Structures are given as C-alpha cells and as structure tokens.
Amino acid sequence: GENVEQHPSTLSVQEGDSAVIKCTYSDSASNYFPWYKQELGKRPQLIIDIRSNVGEKKDQRIAVTLNKTAKHFSLHITETQPEDSAVYFCAVSGGYNKLIFGAGTRLAVHP
Amino acid sequence: KAGVTQTPRYLIKTRGQQVTLSCSPISGHRSVSWYQQTPGQGLQFLFEYFSETQRNKGNFPGRFSGRQFSNSRSEMNVSTLELGDSALYLCASSLERPGGTEAFFGQGTRLTVV
Numbered sequence: 001g002e003n004v005e006q007h008p009s010t011l012s013v014q015e016g017d018s019a020v021i022k023c024t025y026s027d028s029a030s031n032y033f034p035w036y037k038q039e040l041g042k043r044p045q046l047i048i049d050i051r052s053n054v055g056e057k058k059d060q061r062i063a064v065t066l067n068k069t070a071k072h073f074s075l076h077i078t079e080t081q082p083e084d085s086a087v088y089f090c091a092v093s094g095g096y097n098k099l100i101f102g103a104g105t106r107l108a109v110h111p
Numbered sequence: 112k113a114g115v116t117q118t119p120r121y122l123i124k125t126r127g128q129q130v131t132l133s134c135s136p137i138s139g140h141r142s143v144s145w146y147q148q149t150p151g152q153g154l155q156f157l158f159e160y161f162s163e164t165q166r167n168k169g170n171f172p173g174r175f176s177g178r179q180f181s182n183s184r185s186e187m188n189v190s191t192l193e194l195g196d197s198a199l200y201l202c203a204s205s206l207e208r209p210g211g212t213e214a215f216f217g218q219g220t221r222l223t224v225v
Binding site for chain 2: 031032034042043044045046049051052089093094095096097098099100101102103104
C-alpha cells in the first residue's frame, strides 16, 4: 500500500546551521509533495511544495528537492533560526486531495 | 478570508458513546478532508469529500463516518467510542487541482475518551 518514510525523527542543530529532512515514498503515481510545519499546539501549515515535473524548488531559506526515479524528496533549511523549531511533516498525494504523511521530524534549533 | 473552522475545540466522551465533529471550509473550497493525529501514529487520513461525495477513504473501521453538505460544510461521526479514539481530529479544505494541492487545516478538535 501507500507508504511514506521520513528521517530523522528528531534533529537538533545550532542556530545558523543547515537542516535536512528526507522522505521516501512507495507509490510511483504520486505527483504532489508538500511539506508542513506544525508548531506546538498549532495546526499544520504548508511551508513549501513541489510537483513531479520539477526537480527543485526554493523559497528564501527553504528548498525542496525531488528525485522521482528514486522516489525520494528532501527538505533543506539553511541558516536555521530558533523560530524554525517545530515538527515537520512530508506528505505525498494519494489521489484527489488525499495526503499520506510521514511520521514527522522534530527539529530543535538551539541559540 | 476566514480560515477552516472546527467545532467543538475540545470534547470529553465516555467509552461506548458517539460523537459528531463539525468543519466549515474556507469559502470556495469544495474539498474537505479529515485526519486523525496521535503521538504514536502521526497524521492519518480518514476520508475526503467533494461536492457531497466521498472520494477517498482511509483504513479506519466503519465506526468512523462522515458526510458533506451542499454548502461544503462537513461532519464526521465516530460511534461506539473506544479509548484508542482519543486524538486530535483535523479537518482540511482545498481547492481542486489535478494531482492535489495545498490543504488548509483547521485548529482541530481534541477528543478525549474516558
């Protein structure tokens, strides 16, 4: 069935360092790959997404890369700041607006 | 523009009872999805509705059901509650785009079953 694996489950970095989170998926038909950030006690919010016809997308300090052949995609955050501390979820489209989420990565950015 | 609104925000129910949760999508969004969030299982897809029709269903028992009204508002119902149903239930609304598009989440309803 559809499956999304996300690594690492926790990530601790110093302010200013880069953070990388990786996801692999099983359904080769998937063509939409969003990343959500969820701060403590708040709703998940989209931070960046990519479609299968694009290999990389950047938005200021955040970038996502997609390798459709290998079925994996990654989130890159540069120059991390304490306010980047949150849980990050990757997701894969599973038909219409169904999203299959990874297990999440708890990112801690230490000043 | 108002966001996705879920009511109630908190619920405490007893095992065996049933519960109904409500979700009002962003104006103009006709797709509404429901997710269950727990510390152990993460975010799991329950079902998705579009124009009052269920288009997708996740791997949950039949005790979990939903519906969508003509104004796109949606409800989900859980019957015969079990302790394991304690979770944050999130609703999301989306526009329609082939392959999927951004899901806008509500604040969620935190259900505690005692």
